Structures are given as structure tokens and as C-alpha cells.
Amino acid sequence: MLPSILSKLSPKNKIMQHGCTWNKFSFKPHNINHDVAIELAVEVHQPAQDKVHTVLIVCHGRERDAMQILRQARQNLSDENVLIIAPKFLNGTDSANTAGQASNLLIWRGNDWGEGGPSKSTAGSPITSFEVLDAIISYYSDPTRFTRLKKVVLVGHSLGGQLVQRYSVLGKATKHAEHLEPIFVVMNPSTYLYLRDDIPYKYGLAGRQKAFAHYSSAASISTQELTLRFRQRKVHYLHGERDLGTGDERPLAMAQGRNRFERSQNWCNHLHSLVWPATHTFAYVPNVGHDAGKMMASSHFKSIL
Template sequence: MKTWLLALLITCTSTWAAEHAVKEVSPGRLLLKSGEIAVGISPGPAKIERVLIIVHGRLRNAQTYLHSGEHAAELAGQSATTLIIAPQFLNETDVAMHPVAETVLRWQGNEWMAGGESTAPFRLSAFAALDEIIARLGDREQFPDVKQIVIAGHSGGAQVVQRYALLGHDQPALDAAGVQVRYVIANPSSYAYFDERRPVAFSHARCPDFNRWKYGLTDLPAYAEGKTPAQLLATYVKRNIVYLLGQQDIDPNHPALDKGCEAQAQGPYRLARGRNYFEYLKRMQPKGLNQQLIEVPGVGHDGDGMFTSPEGQKALFGR
């Protein structure tokens, strides 16, 4: 290959990596069983009664979400008793562009969003990483006063939280300690359904993957441990979940909206998809859900606007 062409390819590759890498790697590190994960973390209050785990979206901008969580806690008057942790699911591009120790977990592309396994320094599902973070919070020696753990995400982060609420492993130590866990799912582009029913008619032949994970329960990741749809549904409907939907998140052409046929079968835009999914769950569970849908008036696809709204504060902090 000619030298000038090779140089052009290298330049283009470097430019693409720079454009798609995170702007900031979170400074904190949380030690897991076999490595560590990058995190943003708020100053620890003297008495931690609640932990908010806030999950970033596709941009992997954990610090942005950390600041939104801190702002929401301040507005709700909960800063004095709330610790906020924003895990950062770095990918190979981020590690190539920033100085990151080899011991820090990283994933390929967006595979972390569906619970995929890390590529280095060892294989670990993104959901298993969340399991370990949550299990640490149940340690009564380290966190004697924790009464509640809230796992929240907006947009891509909400997709993670919804799938994690569906597949997440039980935490018997938390149950024994009386620690409540709540999931707040704000404006995701799509949801994982439990069967092949969808609210919008579509061509099965032209959309053969409509029921594959992460849109359905076909081809589940190894983390699911062979659970059946019936088992997963029975667990999911018992979870304490809040679906937080912006009433202005109604743009069918939003640049970050999933426009694949698998998502289009769930509705034309995020507000409709969230409403459709909640109605679907109510039909699946006619005896009632331990879940609620809360709509935020005047807010569109805006994570900070969602979490700092009065409705968002109520969802996050129960106020």
C-alpha cells in the first residue's frame, strides 16, 4: 500500500476514534471481584440511607449523569443522606484514546447495553458488574444505614435499566437486610417484551429479529442462566419499577430514536412506546403490578429535565 494512502487511513481511523470516544473518563474506580470499573461518585454523606445508581446512555458520559443525579438530590432535599454512583461502561475506543489502566473493564462497542460481556481484562456481563456494585451496597459493615437502592437511567441508560430489571439476579442479602430496590426507567427507545405480541402491526418476514434479545426473549445472553420467559415475567412484575415518560418525547424522527423495525413495532416514538409497554404489562398481569407510569409534562428527550422535574424527584427519592 502506498505510504500516502496508509497515512490517510491512519488519520481517518484516529479521527473517527476521537469523535466516538468519550470526552471524559470518570476518575473513580470501584473494585469488583476480578478487576475494576470506572465510576463517577458523589461525596459520601456522613449517613448514607439511599444509594442512587445512575446509568449513562450511548455517549457513556457518566459524569454528566452524576451531576444530574446530584442536582436532583439537591432539589429534593436528599443530598444529606444520598450517595450517587454513576458506573461508566467504557469501550475499546475509549481505552484507545484515553490513558486507562489494563485492570479497568471495557466492552466492545455498545454490547454493554444489552448485558454483553466485557472484552478485557476478563469476561464479565455488564449486568453482572451491576450485580456486584449492588451487592457491595448490601454490606452492613460498610453501609450500615442504607435502606434503599435506586437504579435509574435515561434514554440508552433506561434501556440498560429495563433489561437489567428483567434479567437481574436476586440479591438475598439485600432482602434479608430490608433494603428496598427500585428501578427508574426514563424515556428508553425500546423495551424487552415477553412474547411475540406487539402493539403495532408489522411484517414478520421483513423483521425477523423483532423478538430477539434485546427486543424480546429469544437468544438471551449467558447471564440469563437459561431462565424461561415465564420465570422472567414472574420476577419482573414483582420489581418496584417506575416508568418515567416525558410528555414531549414525541418526535418520530429524533436523531437518537431507535428506528429499526424491531423498535417501530413498539410504537412511533418514545412516549407511545412507554405507554404501550405499560398497557401490555397490565394485560399480562391482570391482578396488578408493583409498578407505575409517571408522565412529566413539558419535558421531551432531556435526561436532566426528566430527573430534576418534580415527577423525576418523586420517582428517584419517593418524595
């Protein structure tokens, strides 16, 4: 079931934080009205609606600097007809700066949004960050809204990369047309979600039914069905050759490898061992570390777009 979009983006549909103006994207999952603070590329660069051929959704990292990753994406695109959207996933440290806003503004606990986790309970039941991506993808992949649309790309770096990788496995990613199925780009995540029922979520699939009790795409589908769907999706993994940091140092993260680079190699080897389809690709960006801007400046990233 598609989320119900309640309002279009407009100059009146805004909040204030850190002295900056943010757009709000309103949607209604499970018949409950919530708002998620979204910083939108359309405020920086909005092609004429009938000229948009690509929608690029970019997810920030742990620092939640949506404006920064939005600018980095914009700087590395020469095509004027790419619409770019950057959601901002607020957490508890943002609460004081959004005082006085509507009670249904979505805020997460710490970094929970990066694993698809539920928001804090606001004016209704919690909403997962996966549902936020569902709503954004549903709205911006509608060919009746963008008549020349050919491609929808969801990209994330660092913690945003973890979000996109997990969403590529568990998310609905509803498509309005066969050719508009989202393309996923995972850049420099600290860890990966393995398709194994003997490893607890967020590193494996064990316990996902409890973690996503109200999100059927993750909770109600068997591991076999998830794996089949995941195999059919287009997922590109990009990693900086110099990204040797650890990020997550918990035991289950370290079990994936000593650092982000080694973990990416192990994930690649894991998929190859399963005879994974060519719709999943791997590329290593030379002379680049944990830097979203340089990753998006690479020929590997640009070739995807």
C-alpha cells in the same frame, strides 16, 4: 453467588481519561479479576457512612457522560444523606484515552453495554454490564457497611434506561435484606424488552441463552420464572411527554411504536393487559423531552426517592 469485592474505593484506585480522574471499582466475578471504570458520586458528595439512608445508582445514556448525569442527580436532591454513584461504561472510542491502563479495565463494543452485553475480552472472559450492576448493588446495599440504609435505587436514562429496564427483567439484583431490594427507575428508553420467546433479544427473550451463556440469571431461568420474579420487583417508568424521537429505528424497534413516546404507551398497555401488579408504575412528565436533568427534576422522580 455474590461477586467478590476486591478493593474499596480510594484516592489511589484511579485511572485517567480526557484529563479527568476516575475512580475504579474492582470486583471479581467468576474468579477472574476485572476493573470497570466508575465515576462515583462519593467524590462529589459522600455523606458520613453511618448517615447514608439511600443509595442512588445513575446510568448514563449513549454519550456515556457519567459526570453530567451525576451532577444532574445531585442538583435535584436536597437530602444530604443520599449517596450517588454513576458508572461509566467505556467503549472502543474511549480506548485511546485509556492507553497504559490495566489490561483488565472493562471496555465494551459500541453500545453493547446498554443491553447487558459482554465487554471485550480483556484479561479474562468477558464481563456483562449486568454483572457490573450486580457488583455495585451488592456492595452498596450491604447494611453492615451502611447501617442506616433504607433504600437502593437504580435509575437509567435513554440507553441507560434500556439497560435498567432489561436488568430489571434479567438481572440478579441481589438483596442483603428484604427491605433493601433495589427499586428500578426507567426513563425515556428507546425500546423495551418484552417477555416473549418469539422475539429475539434485545427486544424479546429469544436467544438469551446464547447472549448470556455465562450469566445464569438470564440464561438458566425459564420465561415463566423470569416473569414471576419481574412481577415482584418495584419498577417505575417515567417518560417525557415531549420525547418524540425514535432513537432505535431498526424494524423490531419500530414494531414497538413510531417513537419513544408511543413505545412507552404500548409497553404500559402491554403490562396492563397482563394485569400487572401495582409495584410497577407509569408516569408522564409534562413539557419535558429527552432530558435526563429535567426528568430527575420532576415531582414524579423525587417522589420515588
